Amino acid sequence: MTPPRISFEFFPPKTLEASFRLWDTVHALSPLDPRFVSVTYGAGGTTRELTREAVGTLQKATGLNVAAHLTCVDATREETLAIADQFAEAGVTEIVALRGDPPKGSGGFTPHPDGFANSCELISALAETGKFTIRVGAYPEKHPEAADHAADIDWLKRKIDAGATEAVTQFFFEAETFLRFRDACADAGITAPIIPGVLPVENWKGARKFAMSCGTHIPAWVDNAFDKAIRDNRHDLLATALATELCSKLIEGGVEDLHFYTLNRPDLTRDVCHALGVTPKVTLRDVA
Known part of the structure; x- marks a missing residue:
């Protein structure tokens, strides 16, 4: 099996302790030579400045190819x-250009009067x-706000047509979920x-x-396996095995690139x- 090309997602730290954890994560994973690493925005743009600072620091200090998340939430076009x-x-x-999650308790996304109406x-x-290479998000399972799965694929095609060159999906638990989505996108004329x-599940309660919240289907066998593993104090062993098996099946299905959501835990x-x-x-x- 040919090793895949990889990339990682980090989130910006909000405390000094979190800053050390981010740096430890970068230090642990950068030797794996990722294609790029991305830094997220918080819901409602709450980490806008933290993201900018983290991106700038990583770009300057590490030599990694850093991709910054950017959203439409709560900002004018000029500000964005x-x-x-x-x-x-x-x-x-x-x-990584995204519409973004609305602020908690807002009841849904509402465009800023002088802002971008959507990700396209x-x-x-x-x-x-x-100035930029642009990546976008994709949903292998129906987005909670989408009318149906076909609407998700149509929206992804619109984003590619608008200028994006690559998409990264939301996480999922079974390889067939992604492979079916990839094939459906190809049938719809998406070539990017x-x-x-x-x-990789660091904490099953949090991952569940x-x-x-994001519409990812949880197979009963995954739920049962983690419940048993937690009782037996084998959570991390199961998480590693399941993630490795998932990735192996994806590679067998023709996947060459994998993007890991690290949660700043390497x-x-x-x-x-x-x-x-x-x-x-x-x-x-x-770095010494």
Whole structure:
């Protein structure tokens, strides 16, 4: 089995302790030579400044190819594009363009009166600058706000047509979920690469809650397996085995790239990558 190309997602730290954890995560995973690493935005744009600072620091200090998340939430067009310009000035040439989650308790996404109405408008504006490679999100299972799965695929095609060159999916638990989605996208005329997003489960309770909130189907066998593993104190062993098996099936199905949601905790992700034959290649620049 040929080792896959990999990428990682981090989130910006809100405390000093979290800053150390992020740096430890970057230090542990960067030797695996990721294609890119991305840094998220919080719901409602709550970590906008933290994201900008984290992206700038990683870009300057590590030599990694850093992709910044950028959303439409609670900002004017001018403010959003100004942030994009700041990313470009920091040497960041890759953006993950998303509509973004609305602020908690808001009842749903409402465009800013002077902002982008949706992700397609944001993508189009970023593409017009000519400064960025643009990635977007994709849903292998129905988005909670979508009318049906066909609407998700149609919306993804609109995002690609607006200027995105690649998509990264929400996480899922069974390889067939992604493979069916990939094939349906191809049938719809989508030719851009679609990268499966993989979540090595650090905490089943948290992952289960997250899955339910974003419409990810939880197979009964996965739920039962984690319940038993937690009782037997074998949670991490199961999580590593399931993530490795999932990735192996994806690779057998023709997948060449995998994107890992690390949650700023590197151990399980690193173990899965090693099991897939992804071995250390580089070390962080200018780090003793």
